[in-house]
Amino acid sequence: MAKRVSLWNAGCPVARALDVIGDWWSLLIIRDAFDGVRRFNEFQAGLGIAKGMLATRLRGLVGKGVLDTAPASDGSAYREYVLTEKGRGLFLVIVALRQWGEDYLYRPGERRSSLVEARTDVPVGKLKLRSAKGRPLEWSDTRVTRC
């Protein structure tokens, strides 16, 4: 979001990514978009966000190329908000957040949604970092180059 201080010019892709979707609501809106939400009121009801804030956030995400507007699929006069390819690129960010939440933020037995293969309803596997050649990598096997 346009904060007072923008990290856009940093040479760090993490900072630049957070500059775009690092505010409180954006990732939740995007999560809902991945779950099939398309209409203003659906977002509003699902998130409990104020309408004004939602309008601002949707406008911002469209402006940043994460969402796009499309004519309503049901023929009504209103537009819908759909993920662009850039927006769909955030899928793994959402998945990573989800898997971290599942691993560290729930106690056994607590009800929660889960990400499954659509055809079989089998939970998806855990994300894993690998080398360019496919060997599993831990954090300690990596470093960040100075830019």
Next chain:
Amino acid sequence: MAKRVSLWNAGCPVARALDVIGDWWSLLIIRDAFDGVRRFNEFQAGLGIAKGMLATRLRGLVGKGVLDTAPASDGSAYREYVLTEKGRGLFLVIVALRQWGEDYLYRPGERRSSLVEARTDVPVGKLKLRSAKGRPLEWSDTRVTRC
């Protein structure tokens, strides 16, 4: 961060994760921690964050079990902030953000840091979602179960 409205009780691990690290500064602090930053002033100088905010954020992250304090490794009287196992679990979130930033937020030729294998300096591979059996999965192959 503790906002007015907490999503903690949602049955969605994504929402619960964002409730913990979804504010502007936390992920940047955590990114720096992954890059080896441990001291108050290092964080402060590197992030350009106000000291008061930094103190609040560090306290919050320690309280949430993402960071822990440890005696200074150089023998000085001050403590250091280090990632807990829970905090280290956020590695893939940072990596996912980084890879998205690299893919969609930089033009060819722009300087940026990059994540490489420490031993060889070869860039790591791209994260990929796979089924429980290891088959590559796209977003469209998945769905989120109602909780």
Next chain:
DNA sequence: CAGTATCCCCCCTGATACTG
């Protein structure tokens, strides 16, 4: 339904000064 327009409060955030 899909927003826009206002009002208002509080907290984030920055700046500065102070302490061990």
Next chain:
DNA sequence: CAGTATCAGGGGGGATACTG
């Protein structure tokens, strides 16, 4: 160096009313 304290501002964010 590693914070705490205090002050001041600006905008994030909620609530409500209004419009096409």
